[in-house]
Amino acid sequence: MDFTLVEEQQMLADLVGRFVEKEYSFEARRKLSATPRGWSEQHWGTLADMGLLALNVPDAYGGMNASVAETMIVMEALGRALVLEPYLSAAVLGARLISEAGTDAQKDRWLPELAAGRLKTALATLEPGERFDLSNITTTARPSNQGFVVDGRKGVVLHGDRADLLLVSARTSGAQTDTAGVTLFAIDPKTPGVTLRAFPTLDGQRVAEVCFSGVPVGSDAVIGAIGDGYPLLEWTVDHGLFALCAEAVGTMARLAEMTYDYLRTRTQFGRPIGEFQALQHRAADILTAVEQARSVLYFAASRVAGADADERRRAVSAAKNLIGRCGRFVGQQAVQLHGGMGMTDELPIGWYFKRLTCIDMTWGDAEHHLERYGTYV
Template identity: 60%
Template structure:
């Protein structure tokens, strides 16, 4: 696959770069992260006006029908700016999963509102006891007259407190850790019995704990095939992992740039500390890790829509595992090279490191993806 940008992709890259430069200077981001919502409605509307909220949707629903290359371009730029809006959760994961598994009537009713930014959606798949295992589902869905009744808990739902809709995985058959018997349901986040408790994560981004108590949904809220949703959940998790890898590349790239700038201005013994060879070697290692991360993310992009699921899983897990470890090393180097200042919230370096830490822990950390990769070999 040729990853040099064509004219349209370059226009997209320039558009997103201008948005980040205009809206995401460090102090503005700090204020947004400390606000009750944790992100900006104005920024969300701007993303909708540019069509970015419909990046992965089909044209019939107001989408752009973009592929992995465009997602890579957008998420890398968002990583450089540490963007706070629920773009990944709603526009790249929730919306595209709904388009993949929902019936035509639900698609026509909800997808245009998601594309325009009027509504938001999040995937609620992980549970307190499950860690990263998508098949470890204790949340139950039992058939009742005209629909289903859901009971259970979901943890660390990205931007769940601002979502209008939740895609919930629930067990309709089998034991708690069976791969068979998992189904997906579309749930109104404000329906009776739905409790959502939102809070800021380590990196300032919002997450939520969701509890479902006798939540009744109609029969058409069942998304896709009953009992066989694990395949679709794994597909959605891989889309999220790929987007997070692209975002991490942007974070690591900007973090390395900030470190180089600091070494060129901080003086010791009458000269910039960046002139010391030992520190130059450490920066060279950081630059090498960034390029390695970018390369493996491009490899994941080339396989993201591979018809053979095993190829997609291997490519995405390889990228997520490598980037998690590279991000940790780059973050450690950046903080050490900045000295004590690197540990403070007043400096952007610490926030980039926090975001990279959360990216590693989202949808499976490095160790999880090494195990997942090995299971397919």
């Protein structure tokens, strides 16, 4: 697979790069993170105007029907600036899930709104105490005269506090850890019985804990087939993991650049510390880790859209494992090479390391994906 950017892709990379360079200085991000919303509606509108929210929406619904390569380009650029807007939740997860498995009515209703930025989705799948097992679901959806009644709780829902539509996994049959019997629902968070508790994460993002108590949902809220939603859920999360890996590569690359700049400008004993051979070796190790991460990301890009589910799972888990380990290494080296300043919140270095840490913990850390990879070898 050739990963040389064609002209249109290079224009896309330049477009997103100009946006983050203009709008996302470190101080601007700090101020945004401290607001009650945690991100900017104005920036969200700009992303919509640039067409970035429509990338993963089919052209029949006002989208661009882009490939995973375009998602990779955008997420890497957003990772370089630690962008706070819920791009992953809405423009990647929501758009891909509804495009893949939504009914014609659901697509007509939601996809144009997603492409225009008027609808924001959040994937509510992991539950408190269940670690990273997507099939370990205690949330239930029992049949009713109008459709279903949902009860349960979901934890660490990315951008769930501002979502207009929750994409929820619930059990309609089977035992707690069965992959069969899982159904996906689209639930309006304003429905009676839905309560949300929002809180910030280590890296300044926003997540929510969502509780469902006797929540009525109609049959038209089901996405995909009843009882057969697990493969679709796993497919959606794998695309989200790939996007997170791309974001992590952009974050690592920017972290490395800031570290190299510091080594060139910080002086000790009358000379830049970057001239000391021991530190040059460490800088080279950082560059090696970033390039390893980029290489495995490209490998995942060549598999994530394929028809072979086992190939997709192996590639995504291989990428998540290696990128998680590389991110930890690059973050540690960057902090150490900056000395005491690297530990302070006043310097961007620590925030980039925090974001890499949170990416590693999202939908499975490096160790979890090493184990997952082994199950599909």
